[in-house]
Amino acid sequence: MSQPAEPAAGCDHYSKSVDSGVWWQAHFDDAAQTIIDFFGGDGISLTGRRVADVGCGDGIIDLGVMLKAKPQQLVGFDLLTTDVELLTERAGQHAGLAALPDGLFFATSEEVRLPAEDASFDFVISWSAFEHIAEPVSVLREVRRIMTDDGVLFIQLWPFYHSRHGSHLVDWYPEGFVQHRVPNAEILHHVTAAGPPAMASEMLEVYRTLNGITADELQDALWRAGFRIVKVALDAETVHIPDEVAHLPLSRVAVSGIKLLAIKAEPSEGAPASKSVLDR
Amino acid sequence: MSVDNETAASGHYSGTSDPTIWFRSHFDQAAGEIVEFFAGDGISLKGSRVADVGCGDGITDLGLAQQAEPARLVGFDIRPTDREHLLELARQAGVELPGDGLPANLDFITSGEVRLPAEDRSFDYVVSWSAFEHILEPVPLLREIRRILTDEGVLFIQLWPFYHSMHGTHLVDWFPEGFAQYRHDDEHILATMQADGDPALVAEMFQAYQTLNRITADELLASLRQAGFRVAKLALQTDAVHIPEQASHLAASQVGISGIKLLAVKAGEPAPPVGAAASTPVRAGRKGVRVARRLLQRTDSALARLETSRPGGSR
Numbered sequence: 001m002s003q004p005a006e007p008a009a010g011c012d013h014y015s016k017s018v019d020s021g022v023w024w025q026a027h028f029d030d031a032a033q034t035i036i037d038f039f040g041g042d043g044i045s046l047t048g049r050r051v052a053d054v055g056c057g058d059g060i061i062d063l064g065v066m067l068k069a070k071p072q073q074l075v076g077f078d079l080l081t082t083d084v085e086l087l088t089e090r091a092g093q094h095a096g097l098a099a100l101p102d103g104l105f106f107a108t109s110e111e112v113r114l115p116a117e118d119a120s121f122d123f124v125i126s127w128s129a130f131e132h133i134a135e136p137v138s139v140l141r142e143v144r145r146i147m148t149d150d151g152v153l154f155i156q157l158w159p160f161y162h163s164r165h166g167s168h169l170v171d172w173y174p175e176g177f178v179q180h181r182v183p184n185a186e187i188l189h190h191v192t193a194a195g196p197p198a199m200a201s202e203m204l205e206v207y208r209t210l211n212g213i214t215a216d217e218l219q220d221a222l223w224r225a226g227f228r229i230v231k232v233a234l235d236a237e238t239v240h241i242p243d244e245v246a247h248l249p250l251s252r253v254a255v256s257g258i259k260l261l262a263i264k265a266e267p268s269e270g271a272p273a274s275k276s277v278l279d280r
Numbered sequence: 281m282s283v284d285n286e287t288a289a290s291g292h293y294s295g296t297s298d299p300t301i302w303f304r305s306h307f308d309q310a311a312g313e314i315v316e317f318f319a320g321d322g323i324s325l326k327g328s329r330v331a332d333v334g335c336g337d338g339i340t341d342l343g344l345a346q347q348a349e350p351a352r353l354v355g356f357d358i359r360p361t362d363r364e365h366l367l368e369l370a371r372q373a374g375v376e377l378p379g380d381g382l383p384a385n386l387d388f389i390t391s392g393e394v395r396l397p398a399e400d401r402s403f404d405y406v407v408s409w410s411a412f413e414h415i416l417e418p419v420p421l422l423r424e425i426r427r428i429l430t431d432e433g434v435l436f437i438q439l440w441p442f443y444h445s446m447h448g449t450h451l452v453d454w455f456p457e458g459f460a461q462y463r464h465d466d467e468h469i470l471a472t473m474q475a476d477g478d479p480a481l482v483a484e485m486f487q488a489y490q491t492l493n494r495i496t497a498d499e500l501l502a503s504l505r506q507a508g509f510r511v512a513k514l515a516l517q518t519d520a521v522h523i524p525e526q527a528s529h530l531a532a533s534q535v536g537i538s539g540i541k542l543l544a545v546k547a548g549e550p551a552p553p554v555g556a557a558a559s560t561p562v563r564a565g566r567k568g569v570r571v572a573r574r575l576l577q578r579t580d581s582a583l584a585r586l587e588t589s590r591p592g593g594s595r
Contacts, residue, residue, distance in 0.1 A: 041520070219532040228528050233520035234536040238320070240513050246505075246547075249498040250540075251533040254516045258532070265528075 024060060024094045031127055032064025035154055038259055039123070042231060044152060046071045049122040053077065054114065054143060055129025059087045059106055065125070066104045067095075075105045075121075077114050082106040112138035116146040123147075125154045130218060131161060131210055140225030141267075149264060153227060158257030161212040162248055164239055165256070168206050179207075181244045215251070215258050226267035232260045303339055303373040310409050311343030314436055317541050318405070321513060323434060325350045328404040332356065333396065333425060334411025338366045338388055342375075344407070345386040354387045354403075356396055361388035394420040398428045405429075407436040412500060413443060413492055422507030431546055435509060440539030443494040444530055446521050447538070451489055453477070462527040466490070497537050504544050514542040 039046060046069040053062050056076030066074045076082055084106060091097040107115055112135055124143050133139050143153060159165045164176035172191050173182070182190075187207070191200045213221070219229060235257030245253055318325060325348035332341050335355030345353045355361055363382060370377055377383070389397055394417050406425050415421055425435060441447045446458035454460070454473050464472070469489070473482045495503070501511060517539035527535060 042522075215533050215536070216531045228525075229523055229532060231520060231522050232532050232536045234516070234518035234532070236516035236518045236537070238513065238515035241511055243510075246510050250501040250511065250514060251496075251498050251516075251537060254497075254514050255518070255533060255537070258536075259520075260532075 020090070021094065024090060027058075027060040028064040028094065031061045031156075032068055034156070034259070035061070035065060035125055035127065036069050038154060038231075038233075038261065039152070042261065044123075045069070046123060048072050050120065051075070052114070052116065052121040052124045052143075052146060054109075054124060054126045054139065055079075055132065056082060056106065057129075058082065059084070060090065061127050062104060062106075063087065063091060063095075063100065066101050071103065071123075073103045073105070075107055075116070077107050077109040077116075079109060079111065081108045111135065112142055114142045114146055118145055119148045119151075121146050121148065122151050123154065124151065127156045128158055130155060130157045131159075131166075131213060132206070134209070134211060136211065136213060136218070136221040137224045140221055140227060144226050144264060147264070151264070153262045154260070155218070155262070156257070156259045157213075157218065158235060160214060160252070160256055160258075161210050162214065162245075162252035163254070163256035164237070166210075168210070169203060171203070177242055177245050180248070181242060215255050218258065222262050223265075223268055226265055227262040228265035229260050229262050232258065234258055299369065300373055303369050306337075306339035306409075307343035307370075307373065307375065310340045310438075311347050313438070313541070314340075314344060314407050314409065315348050317436060317513075317515075317543065318434070321543065323405075324348070325405055327351050329402065330354070330405045330407060331396070331398065331403040331425075331428060333391075333406060333408045333421070334415065335361060335388065336411075337361065337369070338363070338386075339369060340409050341386060341388075342366060342370060342382065345383045350385060350405075352385050352387070354389055354398070356389055356391040356398075358391055358393055360390045363388065393417065394424055396424050396428055400427055401430045401433075403428050403430065404433050405436065406433065409438045410440055412437060412439045413441070413495060414488065416491070416493060418493065418495060418500070418503040419506045422503055422509065426508050426546060429546065433546065434512075435544045436542070437500070437544070438539070438541045439495075439500065440517060442496060442534070442537055442539065443492050444496065444527075444534035445536075445538035446519070448492070449489050450492070451485060453485075458521075459524050459527050461489075462530075463524060496534055497540050498533075500540065505547070508547050509544040510547040511542050511544050514540060516540055 036046065046065065049071050051065065051069075051071045051074045053065075053074065053076045056062050056078045057080075059076050059082045062074055062076040065071070084100070088097075088100055091100060109115060124147050126143075130136055147153065159168070161167075161179065167173065167179040167187075169178055169187070169191065170176070172178075172187075172194055178187060188204060191204055194200070215234060222229060234255050236254050237256060239254055241253060315325065325344070328350050330344070330348070330350040330353045332344070332353065332355045335341050335357045336359075338355050338361040341353055341355040344350070367377070367380075367382060391397060406429055408425075412418060429435060441450070443449075443461065449455065449461045449469075451460055451469065451473065452458070454469075454476065455464075460469055470482075470486055473486055477485075497516060504511060516537050518536050519538055521535060521538075523530075523535055
């Protein structure tokens with residue numbers, strides 16, 4: 001059967017090589033609006049509320065949510081200190097802003113510790129972060145701690161490790177499934193040789209430290225941390241399956257992402273129906 | 281009964297929906313989706329020999345025979361397909377049929393539960409639309425499909441809705457809010473149906489519900505592997521869904537995946553099942569049929585229908 005090469009369309013938002021304007025729009029406009037709409041679909045408004053973003057990265061999404069939804073306060077947490085000067089510069093360049101809005105803060109967190117009071121946030125959001133987090137359950141417990149009892153957690157994750165572009169290396173492997181097809185030594189060599197060096201080493205580190213979590217394992221982690229999913233939307237694109245991937249469960253290969261809302265529940269020993277083994 | 285916008289798209293399997301909608305959603309839409317899914321991989325059914333397994337009322341096959349122009353199209357079902365009824369449906373829907381009859385390249389053959397009356401390697405393509413959630417023994421039937429398919433043949437399977445998804449009961453007409461399979465027990469479900477519905481239809485739809493095999497996407501893959509197929513292309517259908525507390529124990533991948541379309545090719549050797557996906561898909565099976573009988577015996581409606589054991593059509 002012929003396998004037409006499909007462009008890696010839609011991958012722009014995590015490809016570091018794209019034009020900075022594309023990157024900006026994918027986060028400032030698209031990601032921020034997606035978060036607002038996913039809450040909005042359940043009649044939830046962030047306006048005037050206290051919002052935390054776990055794994056905020058460069059802070060562009062937070063700026064977008066701040067300006068579009070006008071929460072009272074938005075705090076972006078990340079292990080790596082967010083470069084506020086760079087964000088301000090970009091805000092000027094792409095959105096004509098002279099300064100970051102009041103109410104937008106960034107705080108450097110530890111691996112499993114968020115520097116915030118108990119029950120101090122009404123909503124917690126997380127965008128493309130939980131595939132990088134080494135201890136998801138511990139972080140989710142911490143998220144639960146800083147959230148009010150009637151708070152709502154939004155998580156977006158894309159791409160799942162086993163899906164086509166789960167390696168995050170689409171710039172070097174647009175055909176996908178490199179994580180199942182190519183030995184790590186070869187990936188290292190290819191990515192390093194293709195450069196540029198700083199980006200290559202950053203993305204290789206990203207690839208090396210992915211936690212390999214699946215949709216069901218994310219649900220299981222939520223369950224253990226004391227959350228219950230109330231709304232879920234999976235991402236699934238039509239995908240051609242190479243031989244090397246044919247042994248994997250369909251749901252892992254074809255489910256590339258997730259968006260969900262979760263609320264507090266009693267912590268438990270994991271969702272009974274889900275498989276809790278991290279098999280990487 | 282009312283069906284809101286959210287469930288409007290479910291009309292295509294709703295037994296009570298407008299017959300014209302039902303006809304068009306199979307004659308145009310289902311047939312069109314099959315043609316397109318093949319065409320996306322550069323495959324045309326024109327001039328080929330095509331079999332449809334679980335063809336039901338044959339509307340999809342009529343559409344396929346016209347749209348795709350195969351040399352021959354045979355619809356198999358364990359219940360005989362009513363040609364006169366199909367012709368009547370086509371006339372009602374205003375479909376122009378040359379000579380006012382079914383096309384010469386279209387045939388319907390009654391099959392056994394796991395036996396397709398056809399020669400080895402006699403079909404280039406096999407298609408199946410909304411049937412594999414009803415089939416009690418998927419692996420033996422898939423082996424049979426493999427037998428009648430040429431070595432270069434391609435199998436198309438569409439399945440919707442998966443049992444664990446919002447409308448997995450197939451009872452959207454009575455439970456538009458979804459997840460009735462987790463919210464209500466069987467007696468409540470039957471009583472709700474009986475309170476509002478044609479007794480014959482209620483009996484048929486309740487039995488169909490009771491005998492669903494509850495197969496998941498991963499179990500369908502495992503079944504295909506066991507039968508000697510390899511999935512080459514697949515598309516999952518995922519809809520944003522609210523999860524009621526009674527369904528919160530289910531895996532996100534089961535609740536969030538409502539349907540599938542796939543192309544599979546013959547694998548060299550039938551492979552052993554894999555890991556977590558290897559469990560036996562059939563859960564309701566015969567026990568379900570027995571329970572359905574017991575519950576329905578309390579009613580005086582359409583008992584005879586229960587004796588025609590079946591599931592296999594597109595309803």
